[in-house]
Amino acid sequence: MRSRTAFAVILAAALALRLWGLGFGLPYAYHQDEPIVVNHALAIGATGWDTGRYMPPQFASYLLFLLYGAFFALGKFTGLFKDSTDFA
Numbered sequence: 164m165r166s167r168t169a170f171a172v173i174l175a176a177a178l179a180l181r182l183w184g185l186g187f188g189l190p191y192a193y194h195q196d197e198p199i200v201v202n203h204a205l206a207i208g209a210t211g212w213d214t215g216r217y218m219p220p221q222f223a224s225y226l227l228f229l230l231y232g233a234f235f236a237l238g239k240f241t242g243l244f245k246d247s248t249d250f251a
Contacts (some may be wrong), residue, residue, distance in 0.1 A: 204228040 188194070204227035237246070238244040 200224055200227060204231060208232070 194220050200223050203221075203224040207228040208231075209226060235244060235247070238250065244250045
């Protein structure tokens with residue numbers, strides 16, 4: 164019974180923190196590096212694996228490229244996207 168109570172308290176605290184932080188940064192962009200990483204990830208599709216930029220670390224760009232590629236393939240397969248313009 165004690166572990167259930169502790170679990171419920173942890174879940175309630177997690178939900179409260181999540182709801183409290185939902186509006187962080189809106190409508191402003193506080194994380195200015197996000198567009199850079201995303202643009203590098205999308206550039207991999209056009210220019211190849213070596214984008215010529217090494218800051219921020221390439222792993223984040225490679226991972227995002229793979230995730231965006233999987234999302235695009237799934238969307239193309241299900242009819243969500245007709246082509247890359249719809250994806251963009």
